[in-house]
Amino acid sequence: MANVLVFHSELGLTPGLEAFADLLRDAGHTVTAPDLYDGQTFSTLEAGLEYAGEVGLETLEALGVRIAEQLPEDLVYIGFSLGVLPAQRLAQTRPGARGAVLISTCVPPGAYAYTWPAGVPLQIHAMAEDPVFVEEGDLDAAKNLVESTAAEPGGAWDGGATLDEASVKLILYPGSTHFFADISSPDYDEDYAHALTASVLQLLRGIDDGIED
Template sequence: MAEILMFHHAQGLTAGLKEFAGTLRAAGHTVSTPDLFDGRTFDSLDGGLDYAGTLGFDTVLRRGVEAAADLPAGLVYLGFSLGVMPAQLLAQTRGGARGALLLHSCLPAGEFGGWPTGVPVQVHAMEQDPFFAGEGDLEAARALASAAADAGLFLYPGAEHLFADSSLPSYDAAATALLTCRVLDFLDTP
């Protein structure tokens, strides 16, 4: 079973993300869910992004790195939207990563020095998500999927951004069920 370090999106560590972590735990995986916002959650994506901007994106990254400090190598790094920043940073720069799951976002691999050989990665997003498709993430994900040996890009029909968080209005149960199956298959691959 996998040991996972899961980072929340800009609305914080919501009930829906706790539920998602619970699903992974129920499948036998160990999941750590650090709260990069010190318990704050936000009713809107804009509110969360404003807070992250005030906190500083460097601080979000630093807190993500600190969350991994006492954990062993061999982690799978999972990030939701804003949480992709620390997940991708750690997958690319902390030795021994077992894999990365990037949900709703993807940074250019060159942002952190290129994708490491032997680290599998999956990117999941809705094909018409205005943040993912309209702000460069889709291009970064396509480039990553074509450059990395063990990479997958999964696009779901729809335009919602945080569709895998059951506590938000953007939740899409059918897309999340498929995403969850793919994530569990990824985690079960040695």
């Protein structure tokens, strides 16, 4: 089974994030979901961002990296919003990554590395009209990341039947909420949260079966 490291969003290690991690555990995967907020949780993006700003985004990202360094290298990194920062950095720069899932945020190519590592499957999930994702440049960053990878062996924009045919996917859902996958958030959308979880579990099954991207 896959080893998975999940980083929480600006809201902190919410019950919704823990529920997502438990779903992956129930499927047999080993999941680590660290608390970067030292027990703090928030109900809004604004409140969470204020706290993250006080602690320092670079400090939180570095903490995520230090936590990963205590774990095996063969990790699948999953980041929700703020958690994308350490997840994407580790997937692009730490050897041994088996895959990555970026949810509601994407960092432009070049921030950590100019290319996505060959053979590492990637899913980017967001709502198509989420103003945070669209207006703050994350959608453009996601498209640029996918396009920069599509020319690599195994890369494909539209996906395929196997991980080898679809190493990178940008998946946009109808809607405009940011925390649609967190059941403890007012943003939660049951249908698309289930779709995201199913997609992640399919990815993990493929990795577990030894399919390479």
